Amino acid sequence: MGRSVGILGGGLAGLALSALLAARGHHVTVYERDQLGGKLRRLEVGGLTFDTGPSLFTVPQVWRAYLDRLGEPDPLNLQPLPGGLGQYHTPHGPVPLPVPPGHALFADWQRYVRMAAPLAPHLLTLLTTPPRLTDPAFLRASAALFRVTGPHLTAAAWLRARHFPPALSHALATQALNAGLAPQDAPALYALLPALVGAEVMRPARGMGALLEALKDSAAARGVVLREGEAVTRISGTALMLNGTEAVRHDLLVSALDPVRLAALRGQRAPSPLARRTVSGVALYAALPEPTSLPATSVLPPDDFRAFRAAVRAGEWPSSTLALVHAEGRRLSVLLAAPATGAAVTPEHPWVQAQLRRIEETLGVPGLLASAQAVTALPPAHYAAGGHPGGALYGAAVPPWRGGPLHPQPYRVAPGLWQVGAGVHPGGGLPAILGGALLVDTLLAGTNGR
Ligand SMILES: Cc1cc2nc3c(=O)[nH]c(=O)nc-3n(C[C@H](O)[C@H](O)[C@H](O)COP(=O)(O)OP(=O)(O)OC[C@H]3O[C@@H](n4cnc5c(N)ncnc54)[C@H](O)[C@@H]3O)c2cc1C
Known part of the structure; x- marks a missing residue:
């Protein structure tokens, strides 16, 4: 029998789960602050539209x-990005990922792909199965x-044991x-991602x-009520307070x-106040006067991962x-990994300027x-506003054995209260967000949400 479900947060995770639960006959409302x-979200910069x-x-x-x-059916018409994961400008030389035939690193790349x-065949299972x-x-x-x-818990340890040439190792x-x-x-x-993503x-x-x-269309088509500008300000059991004034159960x-x-929101202390954070970012969206000839994706890794860490x-x-630099016609977007301190920096900030140089x-491209006609920056303060503390892009930094696919996470926080999204599916890019929605939908169907 359909139950009344309230979803807190209308990011991609909340929206994705809302349609799945509505498809099971539940009456779903999404509250988004x-x-x-x-x-x-869509952003206008210098007359051009960017998706942030x-x-x-x-x-x-x-x-x-x-x-x-x-x-x-698939409404997205997904297209491969020219150049795949992009050109990696490592301190040991440039490496395109995937490495194409004829490249000096191709034999090592093939060895790597064979290892992965x-x-x-199991990647989908790892991302979508409880x-x-x-x-x-x-x-x-x-x-x-x-x-x-093998016995290697971390990406660094696995790569060290493989003895790839330094440029390939750095890019991986x-x-x-x-x-x-x-x-x-x-x-x-x-x-292993570049080999698996191919x-x-x-x-x-x-x-x-x-x-x-x-996601919005499939939620709305199943009767999901989407309430924007509605901040949840308190939770007690399965009851909500909205904007401090409206009570909903x-x-x-x-x-x-x-x-x-x-x-x-539940009046409790943070689950693990000592948890480290994943990185935040400063994203810059620039409208250029002329189309650039830069490749679709260029990546400049940190020169030294120890110093970066x-x-x-x-x-x-x-x-x-x-x-991470994306170029498309007159659109240029740059994402700089930054500490998750919630800082509110502008494009003129000396650190941002040094990274741009x-x-x-x-x-x-001096x-x-x-030369850009307009530049907008989204700093850690932006990501902190409705997201993780300090604007951490992927939430808390959990130990490697709890990250990625092994994710033994608290999906069910209390009777009648569940969690989905980047905060509970670490490593949370789109595959983890969508996979996490499938996974929570499966768990909820098995328990009828109790
Ligand atoms: C700059 C950047 C680049 C990225 N690049 C990639 C990429 O290339 N590929 C990839 O796969 N992933 C990428 N990601 C990750 C991906 O975008 C995120 O993992 C995903 O969007 C997270 O979705 P979410 O729904 O879990 O969280 P969020 O998008 O943070 O959604 C949470 C929502 O909850 C709302 N909210 C907060 N508090 C309340 C409240 N009290 N009441 C109601 N609503 C509330 C917020 O306003 C927000 O809308 C990137 C992320 C960033 C920021």
């Missing part, structure tokens, strides 16, 4: 599994993961930043905003918020950070950003 979409937040749509089989469960191959030791599919997938990673280590962590802290699985680095033909539209609540935020852990600006020198 600001705009639906959370980290993904996620830029690479990887592991699209999770999205297809999501659509299969809803019984819907036994895991590829981590239960009684589930044979989960056990098979976990066994495949352990066979490939950079993938740890997809979990918001240095390679010394990220699960070994992250070093050529399937995608983007909807109409931009990432199309994903938000698709549901049979079941699902939080798609950061767990620290959820704890505060020490700086972000200490809440200091790393002297060389990860820079590094990008311009490395890519051979003065590129200075």
